[in-house]
Amino acid sequence: METWLPHPHSRPKLLVVDDQPINVRVLHELFREDFDVFMATSGEQAITVCQAQQPDLILLDVVMEGMDGHEVCRRLKADPATQDIPIIFITAQQQESEELLGLELGAVDFISKPINPVIVKARVRTHLTLKLQSDLLRTMALMDGLTGVANRRKFDEDISADWRVCLREQKPLSLILADVDFFKRYNDRYGHQAGDGCLRAVAQALAETVRRPYDLVARYGGEEFACVLPNTDLSGAVEIATRMQAGVRALDIEHSASDVDRVVTISLGVATLTPSADLEFQALIEAADKQLYEAKSAGRGRVCSSSMAPS
Known part of the structure; x- marks a missing residue:
């Protein structure tokens, strides 16, 4: 049966999406001690992993062959099962228009390559905290106050x-x-x-x-x-x-x-x-x-x- 607190006995889940395996490995090393890190090297794979694992946060490369990060974001935000998962875009593109587009699509943040490990960790920690607080509030809204089971x-x-x-x-x-x-x-x-x-x-x-x-x-x-x-x-x-x-x-x-x-x-x-x-x-x-x-x-x-x- 479902538990009624976010992550009562488990670590947060982080999905890293990049079509360059070296970038995936760098981010995996950066977060593996504090997160259960899932990896995807294509947009299609990212959507499949999201639906199966329901990660708490996604680090998503914008420029990928095939389905790019923008299209992945559109599809995830259109699916009720994944629309509330926060997405942070990671990209080498510096144009303000690119950042604006990412935010309009529903991303919560935008990080430029080459990544600064300290900044990436700080932003992930901030958005994860907001996500878990949101999950807790939603959990309380869906709980029966007398019995503690679902309402x-x-x-x-x-x-x-x-x-x-x-x-x-x-x-x-x-x-x-x-x-x-x-x-x-x-x-x-x-x-x-x-x-x-x-x-x-x-x-x-x-x-x-x-x-x-x-x-x-x-x-x-x-x-x-x-x-x-x-x-x-x-x-x-x-x-x-x-x-x-x-x-x-x-x-x-x-x-x-x-x-x-x-x-x-x-x-x-x-x-x-x-x-x-x-x-x-x-x-x-x-x-x-x-x-x-x-x-x-x-x-x-x-x-x-x-x-x-x-x-």
């Missing part, structure tokens, strides 16, 4: 993005919707502070169930949670939902007002769909919500599931 806005962003990826790759996308059983009764019996503590514990139990970095657990609203599972078929999603159900029961949180058990339980609806061009991701949400309704109607404290065949 509804983050869920909406991720399921939309995952839908597009699974549509392109024709892979299954699964969604789990989970609801705390008889939560209003829990609040009435134990008080709202205890209710908040219950939601935090349930959220943590759900988050600990998923293991891949691109799986997402989010608070969907009130006592309802969602889990987005890209490239996961129905049997895999049901297995995760079953582990979630067991994990919440294992918390052993007393709930004497429940009709299901003496402890807090959850009902879960699971749906899987391989996206098609004539559907939107809302179809998957509706399917999972229908399965959640079935789980509640059947007595709560259980998993109901459905696989939707693309039309």
